Amino acid sequence: MAARIAILGFGTVGSAVARRLTGPASPHDLRLTHIFDRRADEKREALRTGGITWTARLDEVLSSDADVIVEAIGGVEPAAGWIRAALAAGKSVVTANKQVMALHGTSLLTLAARQGRQLRFEAAVGGAMPIVRAIGDGLTGDRITSVTAILNGTTNAVLSRMETSGCSLTDALREARALGYAEADPSADLDGDDARAKLAILCGLAFGLRLDPAQIPARSSASITAEDFAQARRLGGTIRQLAHAGYERATSTLTAWVAPTVVARTSIFARTKGPQNAALITGDHSGETGIFGVGAGGDATAVAVLSDIVAIARDRAAIVPPPVLTSDFRLQTSDFVLQTSDFHLAEAV
Amino acid sequence: MAARIAILGFGTVGSAVARRLTGPASPHDLRLTHIFDRRADEKREALRTGGITWTARLDEVLSSDADVIVEAIGGVEPAAGWIRAALAAGKSVVTANKQVMALHGTSLLTLAARQGRQLRFEAAVGGAMPIVRAIGDGLTGDRITSVTAILNGTTNAVLSRMETSGCSLTDALREARALGYAEADPSADLDGDDARAKLAILCGLAFGLRLDPAQIPARSSASITAEDFAQARRLGGTIRQLAHAGYERATSTLTAWVAPTVVARTSIFARTKGPQNAALITGDHSGETGIFGVGAGGDATAVAVLSDIVAIARDRAAIVPPPVLTSDFRLQTSDFVLQTSDFHLAEAV
Secondary structure, eight states: OOEEEEEEOOSHHHHHHHHHHHSTTSOTTEEEEEEEOTTHHHHGGGOOOSSOEEESOHHHHHTSSOSEEEEOOOSSTTHHHHHHHHHHTTOEEEEOOHHHHHHHHHHHHHHHHHHTOOEEOGGGSSTTSOHHHIIIIITTTSOEEEEEEEOOHHHHHHHHHHHHHOOOHHHHHHHHHHTTSSOSOOHHHHSSHHHHHHHHHHHHHHHOBOOOGGGSOBOOSTTOOHHHHHHHHHTTEEEEEEEEEEEEGGGTEEEEEEEEEEEETTSTTTTOOTTEEEEEEEETTTEEEEEEEEOSSHHHHHHHHHHHHHHHHHOTTOOOOOOOOBOOSEEEOTTOOOHHHHSOEEOOO | OOEEEEEEOOSHHHHHHHHHHHSTTSOTTEEEEEEEOTTHHHHGGGOOOSSOEEESOHHHHHTSSOSEEEEOOOSSTTHHHHHHHHHHTTOEEEEOOHHHHHHHHHHHHHHHHHHTOOEEOGGGSSTTSOHHHIIIIITTTSOEEEEEEEOOHHHHHHHHHHHHHOOOHHHHHHHHHHTTSSOSOOHHHHSSHHHHHHHHHHHHHHHOBOOOGGGSOBOOSTTOOHHHHHHHHHTTEEEEEEEEEEEEGGGTEEEEEEEEEEEETTSTTTTOOTTEEEEEEEETTTEEEEEEEEOSSHHHHHHHHHHHHHHHHHOTTOOOOOOOOBOOSEEEOTTOOOHHHHSOEEOOO
């Protein structure tokens, strides 16, 4: 087991992966050889390790002898095109990019399989929480009927802060930014776009359904107030941004939504604080299986990226089967009813 | 993806796997071809599906065209020898056998790799809860420092029943038997032997340590009384059988034990009821990751077995790397102090 690694993008995730690969606890046969960043010249000082080629030219990475390329650019383009180019150049790819996997996952995984290479994406959903493996691998022996989850660490940090401090969303957001959990523009997190992309990926893995994230009904968490929390408390709960998908195979009907939701105080979701993520998966034969862990931040995401690199290094010829997804289902939107004074009361664990 | 499956042993797990493979929701390209059982003639009536060869002769299975052999015999011998024979005959093997994997896992996995075949064992720990994949695959990108878990569904069903009903262990055990969660002789469950074998497997996956289950300090749950529960309640907790392992790499010191433990009422362990299992995994970079699910019973175990069969069918040449385990560590036993009036007070989630 040995592999040469190149990283595309030296931002939060890319730099965390680089630090792990060059740090004392790195698996010694994984070697970071290239870092691509548009501002390579400015950033190279951040990593005081020799033997790494910094470049602002993608073709220098694609024509290198790196075995695995870590895509940590984010956004749909140029990331999707670069993953395609890396696979075409005979590299395996590890990505943390939920937008790319939600929109182009099937075609990229098909290309990877055709090339005899791997595209792995544990980091695209749930940070360090290994939910892609849990659903796509560990529970393939069941028929999964629903997934209910907290998939956005930023929104969860904001909402759980409002819960404990009684502060406004604006104040909670300011604190989350200071702690590195929120970006300057948090709208993709609060409005649910981030969670919708992740939920679409999970619908592919769990139900074999091709779902455009934009089709998933969503309600923003941006207007939640301290008074909403007070009201949720009176109902015996608190508020979390939940992503839910349930599939009824008999009628080919999918119910899916992302919304701020009142969850029972005793539920696993109420107990999910700060940047944590959590998911409850229901199956015909296994009942309820749950998973939780740190869902945001460079360190947690780097754990998932490194796990994928190790998987590739262990088995270079491993087959990551491209999903066979169907669009032949009905998306139920009328169940997206916000009950109990504008919130859905979810009873869980 | 297609595979021909043979099952060794038509007991609780074997029959559940057979029902799934011949049921309406079976992945259609998995085909059950052989069932070996010493009492094949008596049991064949239990499965009303044609095209399956029932036999009481192992060599008939080994010389068949089955691709995957499911070992559902239990116990160390002859199961270990039969797995060895199956691998030698060029079959891949899926096992639910924690005793075999704890004692002979490394040599069997090495044999499988040498044969270019796979030995998979998700079902050996945690039933449907995919903890083998979570630790052995999803979190390989971290340095795991501790695992604390409920690994025995029978004992958990008994203890959580005592908690809710205030009844004696004898009465709780009788109920667990009636529900199919406990065997006639539950001593391997209550005394901790079952959890010790599973904990030894997890120590190999998480820390790379070779640990004889018999070395793990254990305290039996068989003498827990209703009064112990009353006392735990006064401490703000309840009682669960926990399995714990923590590894300090700087000093190569492993702390490991299985014991009835007072856990905080708000902890994930107190919330684990009936035959459920749960685990908290701590890593240097990912913090705390948790997983829970149904840990006992034929249906839940069959989910894990089927997931392993699907993994083999998807990628016949997949490499399941044999672990490289060291015995060069010190097993700390003095930390096995039962605090707080004979119980250790575990604070968790």
